[in-house]
Amino acid sequence: xxxxxxxxxxxxxxxxxxxxxxxxxxxxxxxxxxxxxxxxxxxxxxxxxxxxxxxxxxxxxxxxxxxxxxxxxxxxxxxxxxxxxxxxxxxxxxxxxxxxxxxxxxxxxxxxxxxxxxxxxxxxxxxxxxxxxxxxxxxxxxxxxxxxxxxxxxxxxxxxxxxxxxxxxxxxxxxxxxxxxxxxxxxxxxxxxx
Ligand code: ADP
Numbered sequence: 001x002x003x004x005x006x007x008x009x010x011x012x013x014x015x016x017x018x019x020x021x022x023x024x025x026x027x028x029x030x031x032x033x034x035x036x037x038x039x040x041x042x043x044x045x046x047x048x049x050x051x052x053x054x055x056x057x058x059x060x061x062x063x064x065x066x067x068x069x070x071x072x073x074x075x076x077x078x079x080x081x082x083x084x085x086x087x088x089x090x091x092x093x094x095x096x097x098x099x100x101x102x103x104x105x106x107x108x109x110x111x112x113x114x115x116x117x118x119x120x121x122x123x124x125x126x127x128x129x130x131x132x133x134x135x136x137x138x139x140x141x142x143x144x145x146x147x148x149x150x151x152x153x154x155x156x157x158x159x160x161x162x163x164x165x166x167x168x169x170x171x172x173x174x175x176x177x178x179x180x181x182x183x184x185x186x187x188x189x190x191x192x193x194x
Contacts, residue, residue, distance in 0.1 A: 001106060002027065002081035002191050005088070005166075007157070008114035009150040010143070011121040011128070012172045013179065017114070018085040020180050025187070028076050031085040032065060035072060037134075054136055057145030059089055059153060066096045073100070081109070089154045094161075109191045111161040112183055114172035118147055 002025055006014045015031060022029045036054060039047030046068060053060045069087055076082075088094040101107050116124075122143055129137030136142050161167040168186045172179060 001079070001109075002187070003101070003106060003109050004081070004083045004187070005108055005111040005161070006083060006085045006114070007111050007154075007161070007167075008172060009116065009118075009121055009154075010146045011125040012114040012116045013176070014085050014114060016176060017112075017180060017183060018083050020176075021083055021183065021187075024184065025081065027081045027083045028079045029083050029085060030069065030072050030087065032060075032069060032087040032089075033085075035068060036060065055142070057136060057142040057149065059149050062090055062092045062096075065089075066093055066100075069093075069097070070100050084108075088157060089150075091157060091160060094157055108161075108164075108166055110168060110187060111166045112186060113158060113161075113167060113169045114179070115169055116172040120173060121147060 004021065004027065006018050006021075008014050015034075018029050018031065021027060036047065036050040040051050040054075041047070046064070049064060050060045059065075065087070069084075073082065084097070088097050098108070122140065125137050125143045125146075126140065128134065129139075129143075136146070158167055158169075168190065170179060170182050170186070
């Protein structure tokens with residue numbers, strides 16, 4: 001199985017690249033942000049809880065997020081692999097993911113980190129907000145808070161995957177197709193299963 005963690009700050013292009021990778025390698029795409037948004041739309045209890053945090057640009061608590069992710073993974077019997085987009089976002093989430101995958105004799109194959117500088121991120125997200133209407137993309141204070149959460153809680157995870165020798169970093173400022181080509185090269189050089 002090919003299990004990819006797509007890593008990077010909000011607005012780095014994780015969702016865009018995830019869609020392309022999913023098509024090419026026939027993976028299951030699990031975006032925690034998308035799952036939370038679907039829950040909000042459907043008015044579930046999980047959605048109500050998540051909304052309070054998302055509206056402020058804060059992370060949803062680990063316990064809730066981990067439980068949700070595990071239940072999503074459990075829905076697929078024989079996938080070719082998963083692409084985790086927006087998860088893990090904290091060390092506790094990364095540890096829980098490793099532990100959970102291990103119980104199924106699985107592991108993360110590679111972590112692909114997209115790097116984009118902060119000013120470019122803010123610009124991209126505010127533009128996306130105008131086009132998509134996503135509330136947390138329209139308010140500059142919320143956007144800056146998300147970047148802050150990323151720097152404080154998520155960026156340290158690079159060290160976690162570096163220690164496991166799974167981290168591959170790429171500049172996310174180039175063209176969509178060029179970045180995609182680079183990501184595919186990294187995957188194929190590192191994943192024996194492809
Ligand atoms: P972006 O990467 O642009 O911030 P996402 O859709 O990945 O967009 O996330 C939107 C919001 O959903 C986050 O700001 C956070 O509140 C919540 N969220 C998504 N994934 C997680 C996660 N793994 N842990 C905690 N909160 C999350």
